[in-house]
Structures are given as C-alpha cells and as structure tokens.
Amino acid sequence: DSYWCSNASAGGWAEVDQECAVEGRLQIPDGFKVNVTKVPALGGGGLAEGAIVHAWHSQSWSMHMFEVSEVIKVSDTELSATFAAGGGRQGGRNWCRCDQCGYAGPWCEGDDDVRLISGTWMVENLLTQLDSPGEFYFDRKTSLLYLMPNATEVESMRLATLETLLELRGTGSNPVENVTISGIGFRD
Numbered sequence: 394d395s396y397w398c399s400n401a402s403a404g405g406w407a408e409v410d411q412e413c414a415v416e417g418r419l420q421i422p423d424g425f426k427v428n429v430t431k432v433p434a435l436g437g438g439g440l441a442e443g444a445i446v447h448a449w450h451s452q453s454w455s456m457h458m459f460e461v462s463e464v465i466k467v468s469d470t471e472l473s474a475t476f477a478a479g480g481g482r483q484g485g486r487n488w489c490r491c492d493q494c495g496y497a498g499p500w501c502e503g504d505d506d507v508r509l510i511s512g513t514w515m516v517e518n519l520l521t522q523l524d525s526p527g528e529f530y531f532d533r534k535t536s537l538l539y540l541m542p543n544a545t546e547v548e549s550m551r552l553a554t555l556e557t558l559l560e561l562r563g564t565g566s567n568p569v570e571n572v573t574i575s576g577i578g579f580r581d
Contacts, residue, residue, distance in 0.1 A: 409494065413487045420487035421457065422448075422509050424475040426467065439521035440464050440472055443533050448481075449512035451489070451497045457481040 413420050425446070429436030444461040459480035465473045488509040491501035498510035520530045526543040538552070558579060563569035 409487050409489050412493075420490070420509070421481040422459070422476065422488065422511070424473065426471055426473045428470055429472060430470050434519065434522055435472060435516065437521065439519050440474060440516065441520070443518055443531070444474075445517045446474075446476070446514060447517065448514040450486075451510045451512040453512055455486070 409420070427435055427440070440461065441464055442461055446459045446461060448457050448459065449455075450457070457480070459476040461474045462477035463475040465475075467473050488511070489497055491498050491506035491508050491510060492504050494510070498508075501508070501510070518530060520532070520539060522528075523530050523539055523541050526541055528541045530539040531537070532539070540550075559574070561569045561572060
C-alpha cells in the first residue's frame with residue numbers, strides 16, 4: 394500500500410492524521426455491514442463482488458471509492474461486505490472515529506464508540522439496479538456485460554477487447570528512436 398500522511402498535518406481532523414501517522418496505521422474502512430430492510434436495493438443479491446462503494450467524507454470534502462471483494466449474508470436482514478485492498482485512498486486523509494470527533498457523526502453513541510464516520514454514500518455496478526437507458530453492469534466472474542441501451546434501436550454491437558492499441562518498447566541501452574506514425578486514427 395502506498396498511503397502516507399505527515400505527522401504534521403494541518404486543517405480539519407489534523408489531530409487524527411497525526412495520531413495515525415505516529416502510530417503507523419491507516420484508518421479507513423475495510424468493509425461495512427448493512428441492514429437490507431433499510432436499503433432494499435442491496436438485498437436479494439443486489440450487493441455483490443465487484444460493486445463499487447463511493448463514500449463521501451462526513452463533511453463532504455472528498456469521496457473515497459472501495460471495490461467490494463466479498464459479500465456474506467449474516468442474517469435475513471444483514472449483509473457484511475469486505476473491501477478489496479488498495480481502495481479508499483483518494484481523499485489522502487484518515488477517517489475519524491466517533492470517539493475522536495463525534496461532532497461529525499450525529500449518530501455516534503458516546504466516548505467508547507469506535508465506528509468510523511462517513512457521509513452519504515452510493516453503490517455502483519449492481520445488476521439489480523440496471524433499470525435506465527445507458528446503464529450497464531459487468532460481471533467479472535462470467536465476463537458478461539449487461540447493457541440497457543438508450544432509445545436508439547440496437548441491431549448489432551461491437552465491443553473492443555484489445556487492451557493496448559500501440560506499444561513501443563525500448564531500454565536504456567536500446568531505446569526506441571526515429572519512429573514516425575502517420576495515417577492512423579483512434580476513436581471510441
């Protein structure tokens with residue numbers, strides 16, 4: 394992991410960044426639990442591996458993205474999701490716990506509440522929510538792309554699977570030199 398933070402941060406929650414830097418830990422979520430009776434779109438197979446959770450910082454100054462790597466049904470009303478390694482670093486700051494800055498989480502339950510505080514959030518890449526023109530869902534396990542086409546009639550479709558269009562490789566001792574590329578166009 395490439396996360397780093399100075400132990401001399403300034404601004405909101407700087408004390409949290411300093412505490413985490415001194416202790417050598419990163420304080421961002423590694424998953425979440427959800428009551429599907431309160432968020433029905435995630436129940437019934439809605440939340441699955443490959444979903445992307447976008448979570449706002451509690452004071453809405455940055456958004457963090459996490460890929461769901463595993464979903465476990467805890468009970469008929471609760472799911473537990475685990476995030477893949479490497480997500481959530483987009484904000485460059487640690488998340489605050491309720492016991493550190495409860496003022497930012499109106500639902501915090503006292504000084505011994507160590508839950509991390511988030512703001513609003515949304516989830517993308519859910520097959521059960523594929524319901525509007527222009528939306529798509531990609532199932533990595535089966536390599537199937539589900540598409541809800543826009544209002545135009547779709548008679549055929551082409552999908553590019555080529556990852557690299559053009560590659561020139563050189564080394565320090567054998568560099569790529571004197572190359573001209575002409576008469577070629579790239580488009581989406």
